[in-house]
Amino acid sequence: MSISVMLNGKQTVLEKTETIGDLLREKGLEHNKVVVEVNRNIIKQHQFEQFTIKNGDKVEVLRFVGGG
Amino acid sequence: MRMKDDDLIIAGKKIRSRLITGSGKYCNDRLIKDVLDAAECDIITVAMRRIDFDRPQESILNFIPKDKTLLPNTSGARSADEAVRIAKLAQAMGCGNWIKIEVINDQKYLLPDNIETIKATEVLVKEGFVVFPYMCPDLASARRLVDCGAAAVMPLGAPIGSNRGLQTKDMIEIIINEISVPVIVDAGIGRPSHAAAAMEMGADAILLNTAIAASEDPVKMAYAFKCAVKAGRAAYKAGLAGESYFASASSPLTGFLS
Numbered sequence: 001m002s003i004s005v006m007l008n009g010k011q012t013v014l015e016k017t018e019t020i021g022d023l024l025r026e027k028g029l030e031h032n033k034v035v036v037e038v039n040r041n042i043i044k045q046h047q048f049e050q051f052t053i054k055n056g057d058k059v060e061v062l063r064f065v066g067g068g
Numbered sequence: 069m070r071m072k073d074d075d076l077i078i079a080g081k082k083i084r085s086r087l088i089t090g091s092g093k094y095c096n097d098r099l100i101k102d103v104l105d106a107a108e109c110d111i112i113t114v115a116m117r118r119i120d121f122d123r124p125q126e127s128i129l130n131f132i133p134k135d136k137t138l139l140p141n142t143s144g145a146r147s148a149d150e151a152v153r154i155a156k157l158a159q160a161m162g163c164g165n166w167i168k169i170e171v172i173n174d175q176k177y178l179l180p181d182n183i184e185t186i187k188a189t190e191v192l193v194k195e196g197f198v199v200f201p202y203m204c205p206d207l208a209s210a211r212r213l214v215d216c217g218a219a220a221v222m223p224l225g226a227p228i229g230s231n232r233g234l235q236t237k238d239m240i241e242i243i244i245n246e247i248s249v250p251v252i253v254d255a256g257i258g259r260p261s262h263a264a265a266a267m268e269m270g271a272d273a274i275l276l277n278t279a280i281a282a283s284e285d286p287v288k289m290a291y292a293f294k295c296a297v298k299a300g301r302a303a304y305k306a307g308l309a310g311e312s313y314f315a316s317a318s319s320p321l322t323g324f325l326s
Contacts, residue, residue, distance in 0.1 A: 008118045027119075033127040034119065035160045042160045060118060062157055064128050066097065067115025067141055068090030068228065068277030
């Protein structure tokens with residue numbers, strides 16, 4: 001069953017229920033180079049494979065970029 | 069020449085280089101390692117942003133040698149609460165607990181909001197962060213930041229990216245003279261001579277980004293800034309000779325031609 005989430009500020013449909021680990025793999029992102037927040041709670045890297053994204057969640061995936 | 073016993077100590081950590089650089093605005097991030105080598109920097113700043121899934125880019129961490137200390141900033145924050153949120157996200161990256169507080173509401177001059185910066189500093193110090201607040205050079209605010217436990221204060225020389233140098237020189241000098249924690253001049257330093265002037269005045273370090281990243285040859289410019297910061301520091305330690313309005317002869321004025 002597909003779910004709808006707010007992913008980095010954009011309404012996004014995920015084809016099936018998935019974990020943060022699944023999402024990062026789909027996007028080709030390394031676990032240790034991103035930080036993830038779900039509904040304003042930071043999800044620790046070691047929880048990525050267990051944490052399931054739910055319908056309506058607000059998911060932020062961030063990383064370091066160049067800055068002064 | 070390296071001066072003995074002149075390391076900068078922040079939060080118990082010995083920092084060999086008094087030049088801190090940013091990692092933004094490079095036309096090619098592959099330059100960053102060579103810039104850090106030429107500048108002999110120990111500390112580099114980074115920012116935190118959402119990943120753009122439509123335009124994936126290589127992580128900035130891939131371009132920063134592992135032995136460098138990361139100083140993430142809270143750029144994008146408009147309030148203390150947002151700065152605290154970004155700081156916690158940065159910490160969750162697992163790259164340490166140092167944070168540059170940057171709270172900006174003003175989009176024209178990008179001048180920091182000292183009041184929100186003080187609030188964020190107070191919260192983050194209590195949570196164990198080593199806090200480097202970027203601030204408008206105001207002594208009362210600097211004192212409050214020190215009272216809150218800031219590891220350093222970082223007054224601006226001129227607006228971010230303006231390259232206009234030490235427009236706030238007198239105010240920074242007051243902070244240097246009155247504040248016990250390291251004073252790092254951050255923003256506005258556009259030329260090596262600006263950096264040297266700040267260091268001659270007694271600043272503990274310089275933080276700059278645009279002046280190197282937007283120069284024609286960032287690696288050569290990094291070297292120039294390294295030399296300038298060292299020269300300015302050496303001059304400060306040597307004690308500058310006094311100034312006077314009138315001339316004072318350098319050669320003996322013996323009177324055989326009289």
